[in-house]
Amino acid sequence: MPAITIDDQTIDVPDGSTVLDAANQLGIEIPTLCFLKGYLPSTSCQVCLVRDRANGKLVPSCATKIVDGMQIDSETAEVHAARRTALELLLSDHVGDCLAPCFFACPAHMDIPLMLRQLGGHDLHHAIETIKRDIAIPAVLGRICTKPCEKGCRRSSADDPVSVCELKRYAADQDLAAEQSYTPECAADSGKRVAIIGAGPTGLSAAYYLRQRGHACRLIEATKQLGGRLRLEIDPVTMPRETLDAEIAQIVRLDVDVETETAVDSREAFETLVESYDVVLIAAGMDAVKLADEWSVESSRRGIDITRETYQTKRGNVFAAGSAVRGKCLFVRSAADGKEVAGCIDQFLSGETVTAPAKPFASRLGRLATDEMKQFLAGAASVPVQILTKKEEYSSDQVADQSDRCLSCGCVAHGDCRLENYSARYGADPNRFGTRQGKYEVVGRGGKVLFEPGKCIKCELCIQIASESKNALGLSFVGRGFDVRVSVPFDGNYDEGMGELAARCIAACPTGALYFDRKTE
Ligand code: SF4
Ligand code: SF4
Ligand code: SF4
Ligand code: FES
Incomplete structure (x- = not known):
């Protein structure tokens, strides 16, 4: 039996084995796209390249037969670069959107096409689960959001955008009215505690996602009621208070501690929090900047200074997000900040390096020609958009019809696609060899x-x-x-x-x- 060494591990393999067979036996993972065991290798993708030390050549491991004493490198920088180039060549004539345009347009990066598919199938239960994975206050935002997702909706260049915001509001309202509304699972108690100063859209959202990760949260609010600028800036006709109260109650019932009429406006009060909690999150809105000196955090005219990607101040265990750092911003941006900062705080509390939320790899179609738009329209309902006034609601059939207007722009394989996953792993640039022609x-x-x-x-x-x-x-x-x-x-x-x-x-x-x-x- 011939012997082969891959990345300094040696193994004897049966005659006729390939380098890929030997790697599999050694537990070394080599990426493959065009290969499937039991079928003839076409060697068309070249993603499985490895380096033969005998001659320095890069060879496709799926089709290279082992000779006795072979020495192979599979994890060097050169091999990785070659795999990246192979992926980039495949992407150079690739025509598809991994993710829908609305994913990028929505600050909270909600999976809009999935929600619409679920609503189109009258599956409210899963639709609310999809929404709440990224948006903690959908009934509220469904009434006040400026709808950046709809501005980015592909359908708007054919006729009218899909009514994403109203449809989300419908699902959220139905959930609030349900006998048993959706409650996410919370992980076991982590033993860590987070004090959140400010119970507006950022603080509420942060509490919602931190609790799901098992961290104890205390929401500290200066006024009598939770809601922050949602209560102070939005009139009760646009947003009925019972809706706001009900959605806040859904967050609080995840076992969030609440302390109202408590202003953290002195050095002493702030330092007590820093000493008593593992993390302090400043989510106190635009007024927070006035207290920056008291709290010993740096600030500029705009707001509290943070490392932009990680929401961390120079004090390490003090984070800040929302309009406390951005100045006046969209409500959905504040809510999205709450979700993102919760992820960063979770990394910090778990002892991991705090990093920016991962940017997904994405092949993107960009602007479409008229005949390409027709391809999308052929797969969607042709009913016209139905615009609601603030007081109107869709019927359940209208919800299905309006949801079916979605062009399902993202790829069906997103998440399971090996080209996408390897491109992310090897940092492939989809535009390295120019933008799409096909x-x-x-x-x-x-x-x-x-x-x-x-x-x-x-x-x-x-x-x-x-x-x-x-x-x-x-x-x-x-x-x-x-x-x-x-x-x-x-x-x-x-x-x-x-x-x-x-x-x-x-x-x-x-x-x-x-x-x-x-x-x-
Ligand atoms: S359709 Fe899929 S399986 Fe068939 S040749 Fe193309 S990539 Fe391969
Ligand atoms: S998920 Fe895969 S097939 Fe779909 S667009 Fe992205 S790279 Fe292409
Ligand atoms: S048509 Fe659907 S998937 Fe495409 S951008 Fe609009 S809402 Fe998103
Ligand atoms: S898997 Fe495509 S060349 Fe080996």
Whole structure:
């Protein structure tokens, strides 16, 4: 049996084994896109490159047979750079949005298309869960938000944006009215305590997400009631107080300690908090800056000084967020700050390095041509937008209709796509070799299986798998150069091409090129 050494670990393997086989046996993970055990390697992706020490060459591990005494490097900077370049070459003619435009437009980065899909399917329970993963006060924001998500909605360039904010409000109102409203799980008590100065949108949101991570929270509010500028700046017609009170109550019932009519306006009061709690969060709004000297934190005209990405002041265990650091800002920005600062405080309390919330890797389509927009519109309901006055509400059927106007812009494979995940891991730049040239296209509408040629990396796996079917028409590549695409003979559709093996073909596809149409599932 030949022996091979990978990253200084040696193993004997059967004759005919590949470098990838040996790496698997050693527990060394090598990324692969176009390879699937049991099928012929097409070596089209080159993401599995490793370095052969004998000649210094980079070789695809999935197709390189072992010779006795082989020495391989799989984790050097050179190998990583080569894998990154391989990914960037694949991305250079990739046509797809990993994440919908509204994800980037919403300061809280809510998964809007998922919420809309759930509402379209009358699944209120999961819709509120999706919303509250990122927004602690959706009934409140549903009434006062300036809707940056709708300004960024792709549909607005065809007719009108999807009514994201009203639909979110509907789900939140239904939840508030329900006998058993949604309550997130809270982790076991961490033994850590956080004092939050200010119970406006930032402080309330921070408490909501910190409690879910198991940290005890005390909300300290100078006025008689919780709510901060939500109560002080918004008139009761725009936001009925019972809605505000009910949504605050949902947060407090996560076992948040509350102390009202307590102003932390002296050095002594602040230092007592710093000594008694593991972290102090300043979420006291724009007035906080006036107390910066008392609290021994640095400030500028705008607000308390922090490291922008981590919300940490120079005092280490003192954090600040919302309009206390930004000056006047959108309510949704304040609420989003509350969620983000909770993540940073959690890292601090867990003894981890405090880092900025991770920026996801994203292939992006950018501006669409008219025919590309038509491809999106073909998959969505054509009903016109229905605009509500402040007092009106959608019926449950209208909610489904309005939700179905969503173009489902993000990729079905997001989160499970190996091209996306490896691109994030190796820091691939999707625009390194220029911006996209290919057209966005969805083929197969009307059938169960849809195919997006611009996301196909031509790995051949679906073709090989479909060829095993006795009944299906099979698949093959047609065209030349950049225009090569997976097609079905005799003008058949993709359902007929893959037959009973469609699910296996889709599972093997390393990207989001091939998938079951959610509307027919
Ligand atoms: S196929 Fe993968 S990389 Fe491409 S858009 Fe979808 S998730 Fe992103
Ligand atoms: S159409 Fe839907 S997924 Fe696309 S940007 Fe608008 S809300 Fe988001
Ligand atoms: S559609 Fe087929 S050839 Fe294209 S990436 Fe998916 S499995 Fe590979
Ligand atoms: S070349 Fe080896 S996995 Fe693609």
